[in-house]
Amino acid sequence: MTARSPILAEIRRSRITQAALLLTVLYCVVALAGPWLAPHDPTSMLAMPRRPPSERFWLGTDEIGRDLLSRLIHGARVAFTVAFLATAIGLLGGAVLGLIAAYFAGYIDSAIMRTMDILLAFPGLLLALAIIAILGPGLTNAMIAIGIGGIPEYARLMRGEVLSLLGRDHVLAARAMGASDLRVMWRHLIPFTVPTMLVYSTSQLARAVLTEAGLSYLGLGVEPPTASWGGMIATGQAHMLTTPMLAIAPGLAIMGLVFALNMLGDSLRDALDPHQRPVVGRQ
Amino acid sequence: MALLEVEGLRTTFRTWDGALRAVDDVSFTVEEGETLGIVGESGSGKSVMALSIMRLVPSARVEGKVRFEGRDLLQLPEEEVRRVRGSRIAMVFQDPMSSLNPVLRVGRQLTEVIRLHSGADAATATARAAELLSTVGIPEANRRLRDYPHQFSGGQRQRIMIAMALACDPALVLADEITTALDVTIRAQVLALLRRLAAERRTAFVMITHDLGIVAGMTNRVIVMYGGQMVEVAQTVDLFANPRMPYTWGLLDSLPRMDSDRTEPLVPIEGVPPDLVHPPKGCRFADRCRFAREVCNERIPALQQAAGAEAGHLVRCWATQDTPAGGWLADVPRTAAARA
Numbered sequence: 141m142t143a144r145s146p147i148l149a150e151i152r153r154s155r156i157t158q159a160a161l162l163l164t165v166l167y168c169v170v171a172l173a174g175p176w177l178a179p180h181d182p183t184s185m186l187a188m189p190r191r192p193p194s195e196r197f198w199l200g201t202d203e204i205g206r207d208l209l210s211r212l213i214h215g216a217r218v219a220f221t222v223a224f225l226a227t228a229i230g231l232l233g234g235a236v237l238g239l240i241a242a243y244f245a246g247y248i249d250s251a252i253m254r255t256m257d258i259l260l261a262f263p264g265l266l267l268a269l270a271i272i273a274i275l276g277p278g279l280t281n282a283m284i285a286i287g288i289g290g291i292p293e294y295a296r297l298m299r300g301e302v303l304s305l306l307g308r309d310h311v312l313a314a315r316a317m318g319a320s321d322l323r324v325m326w327r328h329l330i331p332f333t334v335p336t337m338l339v340y341s342t343s344q345l346a347r348a349v350l351t352e353a354g355l356s357y358l359g360l361g362v363e364p365p366t367a368s369w370g371g372m373i374a375t376g377q378a379h380m381l382t383t384p385m386l387a388i389a390p391g392l393a394i395m396g397l398v399f400a401l402n403m404l405g406d407s408l409r410d411a412l413d414p415h416q417r418p419v420v421g422r423q
Numbered sequence: 424m425a426l427l428e429v430e431g432l433r434t435t436f437r438t439w440d441g442a443l444r445a446v447d448d449v450s451f452t453v454e455e456g457e458t459l460g461i462v463g464e465s466g467s468g469k470s471v472m473a474l475s476i477m478r479l480v481p482s483a484r485v486e487g488k489v490r491f492e493g494r495d496l497l498q499l500p501e502e503e504v505r506r507v508r509g510s511r512i513a514m515v516f517q518d519p520m521s522s523l524n525p526v527l528r529v530g531r532q533l534t535e536v537i538r539l540h541s542g543a544d545a546a547t548a549t550a551r552a553a554e555l556l557s558t559v560g561i562p563e564a565n566r567r568l569r570d571y572p573h574q575f576s577g578g579q580r581q582r583i584m585i586a587m588a589l590a591c592d593p594a595l596v597l598a599d600e601i602t603t604a605l606d607v608t609i610r611a612q613v614l615a616l617l618r619r620l621a622a623e624r625r626t627a628f629v630m631i632t633h634d635l636g637i638v639a640g641m642t643n644r645v646i647v648m649y650g651g652q653m654v655e656v657a658q659t660v661d662l663f664a665n666p667r668m669p670y671t672w673g674l675l676d677s678l679p680r681m682d683s684d685r686t687e688p689l690v691p692i693e694g695v696p697p698d699l700v701h702p703p704k705g706c707r708f709a710d711r712c713r714f715a716r717e718v719c720n721e722r723i724p725a726l727q728q729a730a731g732a733e734a735g736h737l738v739r740c741w742a743t744q745d746t747p748a749g750g751w752l753a754d755v756p757r758t759a760a761a762r763a
Contacts, residue, residue: 245482306481309521315479316516317536317587318509327535331526 150411160403167397171216180207182214183365190383202386203375211367212393218368219397222283222361223348227341229287230348234294235337239325241295242302253299256292264289264347265354272360282361286351290344297340301333335412342405346398353394369394424493425452426594426627427476432487434468434475440700445471445483447651447702453595456625460642460659462632462674466696468651469631473597477514478504492594510540513588517600519581523572530568533587540591555586559616578609582616589620595627602637614641635678639663647671650697650707653726657736667729667736667743669752670708706741714742714752722748730754 151157170177179198180186185205186197193200199208241252259267271285305311306329314328355361356370364371369390376386434446446468453459461469474480476489478496489496491512496504508514516522524532533552537543543551549568556564559582561575572580581601588596598617602610618641621628630641638645638659645662647655647670655668666672673692694711697703703710709719718741729738730745730753741749 309516309518310524312479313514313516313522313584314524316477316508316514318505318507318539319535320505323535323539327527328524 146411147408150407154407156403157407160400160407163396163400164404167216167400168220170213171220174213174217178210178213180210182206182210182367190379190386199389200383200385203379208385208389211372212389214367215369215372215390215393218279218362218366219349219352222279222286222352223345225283226286226348227290227344229284230290230294230344231337231341233287233291235298235333237291238295238298239302239329242299242306243321243325252295256295259292264351268351268355269360272355277360277363279362282352282355286348289351290348294337294340297336298333301336302329305329305332339405339409339412342401342408346401346405349394349397349401426455426492427453428488428490429476430488430490432472432475432489433485434471434480435484438700443700444702445651445699446475449653451646451653451656453627453629455594456621456627457644458621458628458630458642460630460632460638460645461648462635462638462645463648464633464696467648469648470599473514473599473629473631476597477508477512509536510591511593512595512597513593514597514599515584515588515601518604519577519584520604522584523580525572528568529570529572529575529583533568533590536587536590551590555590556583559583559586578605578613581605581613585616589626592624593626595629597629597631599631600633602634617641635674647674650702651699652707652739654708654739655737656726658733661733661736665732667732667738668740669712669714669742706739716741716751718748724749
C-alpha cells in the first residue's frame with residue numbers, strides 16, 4: 141500500500157473497519173433511498189394496531205396501525221439529516237471560532253474561548269433543551285440546537301491544532317513572503333486541520349444521532365406524524381410488555397448507527413493520526 | 424541614503440519572569456548590493472532581530488526605527504508592510520525541510536508569491552517560476568514545478584526557498600542560518616549560488632549565521648552579536664585580521680584553522696550566555712571573559728571605535744577601547760592575547 145492512501149490501507153487491514161464501513165453504507169443507502177425502499181406509507185394507518193410481523197408488515201404495525209418497517213426506514217432519513225446538518229453547523233462554527241481565536245490571540249482569543257467554556261459547562265442535551273426552549277420545537281430547530289451544542293468542542297480542537305501549526309516554519313515563511321492573514325489561514329493552516337476535524341466529526345455524527353433521538357423522545361424534535369426513532373421509542377415503550385418490537389426496533393436502529401459511526405471514527409483516527417504513522421519526507 | 428537603516432532596535436518579550444530583551448539597541452545600515460554578516464551563538468538575538476525588521480515577531484514589543492527605502496517599517500500599517508514582505512525584503516529560513524508547505528506543489532507555492540506581488544497571470548507566473556528554478560540550479564524546471572516538496576532533497580528545497588525569495592527581485596534578502604541544516608558539499612553550492620546572485624542582481628544580503636567561515640567568504644561587513652547587543656562591528660577583512668573583542672577571539676579560537684598545528688586543541692568559550700531577563704549590570708560577556716576587570720562588571724561599555732584598529736571598527740569592550748577607564752588590551756595583538 142502506498143503511504144498516499146492511509147484510509148484505504150486501514151480498510152484493507154482491519155475487519156472491524158470493513159464491518160463498520162459496510163454498516164454505515166447500509167444505513168446511508170436506506171436513508172437515501174428510503175421513499176423507494178419503504179413498502180408502505182409511513183404515516184397512513186393501514187391495519188389494526190400492534191399486529192405481529194406478517195408477510196405484508198415485516199415488523200408488524202405500530203400502536204395506531206402504521207407499518208413499523210416503513211417508519212423505521214423514514215426515521216433513518218430524519219436521523220441522517222439532523223446528524224449531518226447539525227455536525228456541519230458545529231464544525232463550521234467551531235472551526236471558524238477556533239481559528240480566529242488561535243490566529244489573533246490576545247483578547248479575541250480570551251473572549252471566544254471563555255464563551256466556549258461557558259457553553260461547555262452545560263451538558264449537551266441540556267444545552268439543546270435550552271436552545272429549543274428559545275427557538276421552539278421542530279426538526280430545523282433541533283438541528284440548530286444540536287449544532288450549537290457541538291461548537292465549543294470543535295472550537296477548542298481547532299484552536300489547539302492551529303496553535304501548534306502557527307509555530308511551523310512554512311507558516312512563518314508564507315507570512316514572510318507577504319501572504320495575507322486569509323491566505324495563511326486558507327492555504328497553510330486549514331488543510332492541516334482536516335484529518336483531526338474529520339475524525340472528530342465522525343464521533344460528533346454519532347453524538348448528534350443520539351441527541352436527536354433524545355430530543356424526539358422528549359417530543360421536542362421532529363413533530364408527529366413524521367417518523368423519528370426517538371419518538372418511536374417514546375410511544376413504543378408504553379407497549380413494552382405486549383409488543384416490545386415497537387420500542388426495541390428503533391432502539392436497535394439507533395444503536396447500530398451510533399456503533400457503526402463510532403467504529404468508523406476510530407478507524408479513521410488510526411489511519412490519519414500522524415503519531416501512528418511513519419513520518420514521510422524526512423530522512 | 425542606505426537601503427536599510429536600523430536604529431536603536433529593541434525587541435522585548437513579556438515572560439513570566441519579567442521582560443526579556445532579546446534585541447537590545449541594535450543599529451546598523453545595509454547599502455544596496457552589500458552583504459552584511461551577523462554572527463553570534465544561539466540565543467544572541469540574531470533571528471529575532473531579522474524577524475523584528477520584518478515585523479513578524481508575535482507578541483513582542485519592537486521599538487526603534489527600521490527605515491527601508493526611506494520608510495519606517497515599524498510605523499507603516501500592516502497592509503503596507505505585507506506589500507514589502509516578499510517583494511522588497513525577502514527572508515530565507517534555516518530549515519528547508521519544513522519551510523515549504525508539504526501539501527502544495529512547489530510550482531503552486533512559487534507562482535502564488537509571484538502573482539501576489541506582481542499581479543501576473545497564471546501563464547506568465549508559471550514561466551517565471553520555471554525560470555527561477557533553473558536560475559537556482561534545479562534541472563528540468565518545468566517538470567519539477569509539478570512536484571511536491573517531499574520529492575526534493577534538502578539542498579534542492581533550500582534552493583527553492585532562495586528562488587522564492589528572489590521571485591520578485593527584492594532589494595534585500597534576510598538569510599537566517601540558511602546553510603546550517605545542509606551538509607558541507609551542498610552548503611558550498613548554495614553559498615556559491617548566493618554569491619552569484621548577489622553579484623548579478625545587486626541584491627543586498629544580510630547573512631545571519633554562527634559560522635565564521637560563511638562570514639569570511641560571503642560578507643563585506645560583519646556585526647558580532649552577544650546577548651542581544653552588538654559587540655563588534657568591522658569590515659570583514661579587518662575583523663579577521665584584527666579582531667578586538669575577546670568574545671570574537673573566542674569565536675575564532677573555537678574554529679579549526681588551516682595554518683595551526685593539528686595537535687593543538689580547539690578552545691571553546693567557557694560558561695553560558697547571559698540571562699536576558701536579568702542581564703548583568705556591566706558587560707554581558709564579562710562573566711566568561713578571561714581579561715575582565717572590575718569595571719567590566721560594573722559599567723556596560725559603549726559601542727565605540729576600537730583602539731589600534733581601522734576607522735569604523737567598533738567594539739563594545741572596556742579592554743580594547745582607548746578610554747580612561749579601560750584600554751588595558753588596546754595594543755595587544757589578538758593572537759598573543761588569545762594564547763596568553
